[in-house]
Amino acid sequence: MIVFRLGRIRTPQGPGMVLLLPFIDSFQRVDLRTRAFSVPPCKLASKDGAVLSVGADVQFRIWDPVLSVMTVKDLNTATRMTAQNAMTKALLKRSLREIQMEKLKISDQLLLEINDVTRAWGLEVDRMELAVEAVLQPPQDSPAGPSLDSTLQQLALHFLGGGMNSVAGGAPLLGPDTLEMVSEVELPAPHVGAGPSPKQPVAEGLLTALQPFLSEALVSQVGACYQFNVILPSGTQSIYFLDLTTGQGRVGHGVPDGIPDVVVDMTEEDLQALLCRELRPLGAYMSGRLKVKGDLAVAMKLEAVLRALK
Structure with missing residues (x-):
């Protein structure tokens, strides 16, 4: 028995008979x-x-x-x-x-x-x-390596620079083993004139490719605006947004028009793993790979977006 006399703790008492002073002593039993x-x-x-x-x-x-x-x-x-x-x-x-x-x-x-x-x-x-x-x-990884379904193949085509035009032009489809990280390059200032377009960043290609999969049903289910602060391999940071509050939703480069409900900090590699379903939002948050500023429950609604990709 732990006895407090006028708020001061005394030496543990018992087991056995313990003398307590009424209105002066209070006690708490502890089971050892x-x-x-x-x-x-x-x-x-x-x-x-x-x-x-x-x-x-x-x-x-x-x-x-x-x-x-x-x-x-x-x-x-x-x-x-x-x-x-x-x-x-x-x-x-x-x-x-x-x-x-x-x-x-x-x-x-x-x-x-x-x-x-x-x-x-x-x-x-x-x-x-x-x-x-x-x-x-079951585990998503297999001895032969992770496989890509048709949706992820389209994502891979998009951010590797092929896009749907390359498919129409007769370029061969990418196989399951062709998904890899592309080095980030600085985009030059826009200018008028002919010439090859610069290589599209991985993060921008992945997020932009989400647009065809957004819908009013997804907006009704999620109803939140996200801002992604993506850390690139070069150490710089790019900002993207995913607005699922009105219409069919929007995704793009830069900050959203209004105040985002959740701000997510993550690396470009983790963003790729998240959209390719190699990483789950909850697992990424618990392991520290995804840092959330805002309502965590709203951030976990990103799982609905990933299900739309599936």
Whole structure:
């Protein structure tokens, strides 16, 4: 029993008879026995694009009752959140095969990471065991490399400079293995005269190619305006917008007309992986590859745009 006398903490009392002064002392009971709880199964995206339902079983005990009362109000909730956050961050960095083959090793690493946080609360986790409930979506990567459906082939044609005109002119379609990053070049100032047009940046080509897939149904579902601050390989930053608030939606270069609901910071490589469905918005946010300024729930509605591409 932890006793507070006129607001000052005293030496832990008990077990047994404890004398309390009415109106002067207040107390809080602390159970020093080992307790357990379950982290409810949650959906996580692995490094290779698989979607898993993963939970965990955790056993813990309080070794310092004074710290447990003074530092944290609700130990059960705080420990559960710490375990869930550590589990999410750890699994985002591993493929499905690693999670299935090295489950015990991952559990031991999580145990150490959680204890680094909870020791300051007077609490120690004795056991942590992962439980993979189900594989909701298989990995997107295969030994032969990622494949592109017809939509992604059109995207690849667009940002590699071919466009639909190259298809009409008889140029061969790009195969699954031809998708690659194109080096960013500085666009010269517009001028009058004949000559080849400069190579289109990867980010601009990818985002501009979204226009045919925008619709009134998508605008009704999302109803938000996004600003993308894309960091190019050269270290410079380009700004693009995706406005899904009116009509059939618009996408283009520069800042939107009004104030965006969400501002997203990401690299050009991560933007390509996002639009090619090699990276999920939630997984990118949890791993720090996608930085969001604004309402996170609105930012996660980008998943609807990706489904439209599919």
